[in-house]
Amino acid sequence: MLPVDQAESIILNLVQPLDTQRDVEKVDLLSASGRILATPVTSKLDFPHWDNSAMDGYAVKFTDVKNCSPENPIPLAIIEEIPAGYQPQSHIQTGQTARIFTGAVMPLGADTVVMQEVTQRKDNNVLILESPKNQQEFVRYRGSFYTAGTPLLSPGIILGASEIAVLAALQCPKITVYRRPRVGILSTGNELVTPDQPLQPGQLVDSNQYALAVAVAQTGAEIIRLGIVPDEREILKKTIAGAITTTDFLLSTGGVSVGDYDYIEDILTELGAEIHIHSVAVKPGKPLTVAKFSDTQCVYFGLPGNPVSALVSFWRFVQPALKKLAGVQEAAWRPEFVTARSLQDLHSNGKRETYLWGQLNLGSNGYEFQLAGGSHNSGNLINLAGSTGLAVVPLNETLIAIGESVKVLKIS
Structure with missing residues (x-):
């Protein structure tokens, strides 16, 4: 198992931002919300335009x-x-x-x-x-806010309301942005059904497809939903082979552990991928497969099937890589950790870096972390709802006591 920091470094080194020549498009201002600026912006106008x-x-x-x-x-x-x-x-x-x-x-x-x-x-x-x-x-006075011809907005920023207002005021009706990264999402498992199907004994609803689709959409990427793929080797291989030719990232859940039906890594190797990560010393989310296809440049993330593990793995490893790919400035794509005061005892067995979910709030004396109630189990999706932070209990530590400082990953 790789340490978390080493796994993060490997993943981020595999990913390069979209090309500033090939992977850009011009959009009008009202279509630019949430897009990533691809080229520097200057204006021929001073601001204010006159005294x-x-x-x-x-x-x-x-x-x-x-x-x-x-x-x-x-x-x-x-x-x-x-x-x-x-x-x-x-x-x-x-x-x-x-x-x-x-x-x-x-x-x-x-x-x-x-x-x-x-x-x-x-x-x-x-x-x-x-x-x-x-x-x-x-x-x-004219030019006291901005002088014509000087740098105005830098590549890699996410265009929001204030940036769009600036661009409109300085008469930039169209703007060059990176194209949206294309992210394929599939779930594996004969036991999975969609939310609209009757649930039979032993079956599970495929919540991962929906959770990851929303998480990916929040980064501004384009989602390609590939649905549920049964645990049949040839069908799975055909699905992956087709998807890697049309996506920048391909996310799967399930099939990356050591069960009899976990074919993913064998299939990746057969399709010419180099596997860089097999598992990470993290809880939840130990089974994590990361591979890259040299022919297509697609990066594959095989996430755990347990729903909490899948989302934690996405937040910790995939989301920063996806933002980097999209062209976001480094300060904005790095995972954002803050120091908070824990309002409960936080426990771990110390064998892996452990992430505990709950509410991160900004109080009068700084950030505070409120642990979610109920069991912190990788299959317990229920108490993950409403969580805004993941408290980190480091490797080889078993307790962060109430009132002590804890590092918390902001999630959204």
Whole structure:
């Protein structure tokens, strides 16, 4: 059995990000949510595009109003009103001002905005009752947020609402993103049935197909569901042989242990794969097969059949590799561990690195980990629901006592 860190290193070294030339496509902004930016973005526009007001008030010369107060108000003549979207027509001279609204273009000659709350207007004149704190107060200068031609967004970021807003504001209607990785998912076992089938004695519902489909979808990948494959060697071989020609990753559950019907590793070898991992010193999830096909570059993950083991193995090993493949920046595809205070005793037999599921919450004094109730068994899917973290009891440790610090893997 390989140590967890060594297995992680092998997996991540097997995976290279999608190619920046072959594996990209252009999409419009409304289709770019959740996609991975593939090329650097710059803009020909400054932001703001022009000097503008950050307040409703009056555009003034700072030298005119720097010494005013309620006891010594400064009167100014209003020569223009400037709403947003209007091009100023006047040049502000000493003793003059322009009524201006938030977002409106600053007139020539003015360098400061006095907010309307500290003024008193009468007809075409206004009294300035309070000095601005500094010159340029409440003025957003052209290019102060972003200068045209400089790097704006870097490849590998996940495009969310804020990034899309920036791209829209800077008039980038189409954006180059990585294509979605293609991930095949299959389950093996004669005992498996779909959720809509009547359950006979000895049969199990194939929950893994659904759990992994959702987990894969959350990374933004394209899912190719291959369904349930019976424990028949030739059918399984044919299914795998076809899938590896159309997928980047192929995930299977079951068939990777040491039972009489566990054919996966033999089939992989026959199909020309190099097997890099057979098992990992982790609980749950010890039986883990990882192989790569040199002809297709497809990476195969044979996950355990037990539902908790399958998901824990996905979160710990497959999800980071899938994010790396998708082109996500390294800081975002590495597994995210935090230190939390355990609210219960956490037990392990010490023989393998052990992951215990539960709720990770941010309290007033930092993260806290609440162990899920019930048995922590690889077949007990029920108490995995609602879990947001996996607490790690290291190899050769048998107890993390209540109140002690524990490393927790964030999951989603």
